[in-house]
Each structure stands twice: as C-alpha cells, then as structure tokens.
C-alpha cells in the first residue's frame with residue numbers, strides 16, 4: 242500500500258535522528274529507515290564506543306596520580322573483557338536512547354534498506370527481501386560515511402579499520418596504527434594507556450594536521466611519554482597478515498622502515514557513502530568529497546535533502562545534527578536554525594584532549610587577518626594543580642577585538658570548549674567576555690586572563 246509521508250529519512254545516525262525528531266515535533270508525518278543500528282556510526286562504531294573505551298584507559302592511567310595525592314591502592318590490573326562489556330553496555334544505552342527519542346517524538350520507523358527511486362518515492366526492503374514503495378513530500382539522505390581504504394592494503398583478522406578493532410576482544414601486546422589524525426591518536430591513547438606497544442605511522446610531517454601546531458606538539462610529547470613511537474613523514478608501502486602477526490614496510494627519509502606487531506589499524510580517514518548508481522539515476526550532484534547541498538541542505542533535486550557525513554566536510558556527529566536542524570527548519574517552514582561550519586567545535590579525545598572552535602592561528606594568518614593571540618596555561622590554574630592535570634593551555638584568537646577562534650589542549654578540553662563555542666558563534670567582544678564571571682576555584686578560570694587584557 243502506498244503511504245504519503247511529509248518526510249522520509251534514510252539513515253538513523255545523528256543527522257537522520259535529529260531531522261526526524263524536529264520535524265515530527267512540528268506535527269509532520271515522518272518515517273526513518275535504518276538498515277543497521279539506531280544511532281548510526283556514532284553510536285555503534287564511532288563516538289560512543291571509543292569514548293567508553295577511553296574513559297576506562299584514562300581511569301587506569303590516572304591511578305598513577307593517586308600515590309602523589311596520598312592514596313595507596315593495591316596493585317591495579319586490567320580486565321579487558323570487562324572493559325569490552327562496558328563499551329557494549331554504553332553502546333546499548335545509546336542505541337536505546339536513540340530509539341526512545343524516535344518513539345517519544347512519534348516518528349515512524351522501519352528497519353531495512355531505503356532506496357530513492359524518484360524525487361517523491363522510496364523503495365523500502367526488509368532483511369527478508371520484502372519490499373514496498375513509499376511516497377513522501379520530502380526525502381532526506383543521511384547515509385553517513387565509511388572508512389577510507391588504502392590501495393593495495395587488504396583487511397584481515399589482524400589488519401582492520403576502526404570498525405573491526407572495536408570488535409577485538411583481547412588487548413594486543415603491540416599495534417601499528419596507520420594515520421596520526423583524530424581517530425588514530427584516540428586509539429593510540431587507549432591502547433598505550435592500557436600498556437600495549439603502539440606505533441603510529443603518518444605520511445605527513447606531523448600528527449593532527451588540522452589543529453594548532455603547538456597543541457599537536459604537546460600531544461605528541463605526551464604520547465611519546467606514554468611509550469607511543471611516532472613515525473611522521475613515513476609512507477606505508479605494505480602491510481601483511483602472516484597469520485600470527487602483521488609485518489609493515491614503509492619509506493621514511495628515503496630509508497626502508499620494517500616493523501611488526503600483533504595487529505594493525507588503518508585510520509586513514511573516512512569517505513562519504515555515495516550510492517553513485519542511485520544518485521546518478523536521480524540526477525543528484527556530488528563529487529567524491531560528498532553530495533552537494535545548498536544552505537538549506539537541499540540537493541540540486543528539489544525536495545531531496547542530504548545531511549551529515551554524506552555531504553563531506555568535517556565528519557562530526559554534532560555537525561550532522563546541526564545540518565539536520567537547518568533542513569528540518571526549512572521543511573517545517575520555521576527556519577529556526579543556522580549552519581556555519583566555522584561554529585562547529587571539534588575535539589580530539591586523546592589524553593590530553595585537543596578542542597577547537599573557529600579559527601586556528603595558522604588559518605587566520607593564511608587569510609591575512611590581523612589577529613591577536615592570547616594564551617593561558619593550566620600551570621597558572623590552581624584546580625589544574627590540585628588535580629594534577631599536567632600541562633595544557635588555551636589559545637584565543639581575536640580579530641578586531643572579537644573572539645574568532647580558540648584551541649585548548651589539556652584535560653577536560655572537550656568540556657571547556659563548549660562555552661567558547663557559544664562565544665565564537667555569537668562573535669562576542671573581549672569587553673563582553675571580560676564581564677563573564679567564572680566560579681572560583683575552577684579550571685574555567687583559565688579563561689579569565691584571556692579576556693581581561
């Protein structure tokens with residue numbers, strides 16, 4: 242039977258979920274189709290399992306601080322199956338939370354595959370192959386992304402992407418991580434904190450290439466202190482699973498680098514999931530970077546929207562959510578939301594974390610902006626001292642006395658960036674920020690000296 246929806250969304254990740262919830266709240270009839278797990282990559286293979294794991298390794302690493310605080314504990318040890326159970330439990334809670342949001346909002350759901358066959362029709366097929374054609378006023382593509390593979394490198398039991406490594410049920414004694422960007426350093430932090438011998442191999446001359454150099458340098462120093470070996474300017478040539486180990490060959494400074502380890506993890510980026518046959522048939526424009534959209538998140542085909550990783554750019558869950566809010570506002574004719582890539586904060590959940598919003602110093606300088614850079618160190622903050630948080634700093638970038646960007650490296654950077662994201666997105670001036678009263682004593686007081694000058 243043909244049914245008419247106001248909106249059919251394909252993909253139940255952060256983008257699809259946000260669009261479904263908001264449009265249903267405006268009394269639209271909404272259907273969301275998901276072929277795998279509710280919550281998408283974020284819940285099942287991304288943000289949530291990795292952060293559950295990183296919280297375990299951080300607690301374990303932080304035990305070393307306790308002795309300095311006068312607390313002696315009996316010998317600590319790792320129960321890896323229990324760590325995995327924690328990961329699975331948190332993923333389950335997140336997936337159930339996603340489902341509850343849909344139910345509470347009155348969104349109709351279907352578990353299976355959605356295929357767009359025209360600007361107003363979607364073919365839905367369940368796992369048994371049973372299919373039906375559904376009609377909608379609007380359609381949204383929220384298919385997400387997949388790991389980017391390297392030519393000539395094959396996945397196996399011992400060579401995996403982030404998807405595969407999250408299913409590993411034993412702690413490797415050694416691991417080679419190919420790629421020193423966000424996902425690579427997060428896994429490096431996790432495995433190194435639990436005692437594995439970690440080697441990062443990165444083709445560029447630095448890790449975390451998109452973030453502030455000085456912050457990345459501090460992180461590099463901390464990773465090395467954890468025992469991570471970092472080979473930058475190193476080009477992977479081959480990676481072979483011998484059955485009992487992996488053997489890697491790479492070029493570094495014109496010399497051959499040979500390494501072996503228990504496992505290898507490819508963290509060489511992600512690419513949008515482009516079902517090109519489907520897009521071509523519909524005449525939807527895309528490049529290999531993603532589906533092209535306008536400021537309303539609409540594709541070149543009227544009534545078909547695309548949000549999240551499938552549109553390329555910085556692949557982050559909250560970016561997908563914001564894009565979905567903008568599209569939902571347009572579909573419901575409320576136009577409540579705005580999307581500005583510059584206001585999307587990004588976080589590297591390594592230890593220490595790196596968090597940024599808006600401009601880095603390098604980007605501002607490249608654009609020829611006259612800027613003032615102000616820095617404040619964790620070492621000058623009494624809570625950072627009391628809690629033995631170690632090194633860290635905030636760097637704020639002002640242009641014409643307005644805060645246009647900030648980067649934080651250090652403990653709790655992910656939480657600290659949130660108020661600065663609000664400040665940057667509202668283009669607050671230094672004078673306005675100087676009246677921001679910060680509770681004492683808190684880590685947030687590191688902001689005080691940035692804005693008082």
Ligand SMILES: Cc1cc2nc3c(=O)[nH]c(=O)nc-3n(C[C@H](O)[C@H](O)[C@H](O)COP(=O)(O)OP(=O)(O)OC[C@H]3O[C@@H](n4cnc5c(N)ncnc54)[C@H](O)[C@@H]3O)c2cc1C
Pocket residue numbers: 251252253254255256257274275276277278280281282283284286287288289291353354355356383384385386403424514548549550551556557558559560561590
């Ligand atoms: C290891 C890792 C760690 C990450 N950590 C973070 C983090 O800390 N913070 C952050 O912001 N981002 C993080 N990300 C990125 C984040 O997960 C993505 O940016 C986010 O999930 C994108 O949301 P989305 O809605 O665009 O797509 P997705 O979350 O990928 O969801 C797309 C969904 O569409 C479904 N689908 C695809 N095709 C069809 C079809 N034809 N029919 C039905 N369903 C379909 C898929 O099954 C999937 O569930 C991480 C990613 C990875 C891999």
